[in-house]
Amino acid sequence: MLLWGAYSVEASEKSLRIAAFDYKPFVNQDVDGHGYIAEIATAALLRAGYDVKYHFVPLKRALVLSQVGDMDGVLGAYYAEERTSYLEYSNPMGDIRVNFFRRKDRNISYSRPVDMAPYTIGVILGTSLIEALHHDGLKVDEAPGNVNNLKKLLAERIDVFVGTTEWILDDLRANFSQDVQDQIVVIEPPYMIQKVYLTISKKKTSFATIIERFNKGLAQIKADGTYQAILKKHGITQ
Numbered sequence: 001m002l003l004w005g006a007y008s009v010e011a012s013e014k015s016l017r018i019a020a021f022d023y024k025p026f027v028n029q030d031v032d033g034h035g036y037i038a039e040i041a042t043a044a045l046l047r048a049g050y051d052v053k054y055h056f057v058p059l060k061r062a063l064v065l066s067q068v069g070d071m072d073g074v075l076g077a078y079y080a081e082e083r084t085s086y087l088e089y090s091n092p093m094g095d096i097r098v099n100f101f102r103r104k105d106r107n108i109s110y111s112r113p114v115d116m117a118p119y120t121i122g123v124i125l126g127t128s129l130i131e132a133l134h135h136d137g138l139k140v141d142e143a144p145g146n147v148n149n150l151k152k153l154l155a156e157r158i159d160v161f162v163g164t165t166e167w168i169l170d171d172l173r174a175n176f177s178q179d180v181q182d183q184i185v186v187i188e189p190p191y192m193i194q195k196v197y198l199t200i201s202k203k204k205t206s207f208a209t210i211i212e213r214f215n216k217g218l219a220q221i222k223a224d225g226t227y228q229a230i231l232k233k234h235g236i237t238q
Helices: 036-048 059-068 081-085 129-135 146-154 165-175 207-223 226-233
Strands: 002-004 007-009 015-020 051-056 073-077 087-089 094-103 120-124 139-143 160-164 184-201
Touching: 015 036, 015 059, 036 051, 036 073, 036 094, 036 184, 036 207, 036 226, 059 073, 059 087, 059 184, 073 087, 081 087, 087 207, 094 146, 094 165, 120 129, 120 146, 129 139, 129 160, 139 146, 146 160, 146 165, 146 184, 160 165, 160 184, 165 184, 184 207, 207 226
Parallel strands: 015 051, 015 073, 120 139, 120 160
Antiparallel strands: 002 007, 073 184, 087 184, 094 160, 094 184
16 A cells, blocks of 8 residues: 555555646646646645546547546546546536637627527537537537637638637637737637536546545645645636
8 A cells, every 4th residue: 555645545546547638728738737727636636645647639539538448537627417427527626717709800799698699609629518509509610629710710611719718819829920819809708617627437446436535635735725826826816
């Protein structure tokens, strides 16, 4: 048995392989610690008695790998009812804004979902937002990644694009000139405030124990200031 944090965990169980996807600035394979959501998860898992290695793949593949048990879980997943058949969700690690985006020359406003009914809405392939949009009776057009959706928006192949606000803005700044950035507008208020989770594959026999221990570890790092220190380091206010 090995002792990590407050919990004793069998040596064969202490290492987790978690699928992650670039979700900048929240999760980023190119920076130390892999972004603040990854740092929070890592700190809570350490308190729970686990170490973790993140394997970066696209979102849809991360879900498939966890569904079949080739990965132990997914970092940074949103809640979706259909995923609960194969993923166990932790307590939420943070809140993330989701907004619609439009071209500056389009007069599109939003106050409630029905306002978007006349429009074709771009969304990332495989995201849990698709379920919410369908529930609201909205027409979606899926494409892989923010950049592809932004290009479609600029080319007027979609009317609006919806997704994680800071992630889209990060990709907009990283991949387009200032002139092009100026053509894209965030529509307020947010479509929703999403909560982000660590999930563990139900193919892993100890999934319930891992989540229980993770939740206790998360509560500990919130109580002792570690959680707040991570947010402050990244300039995040919640």
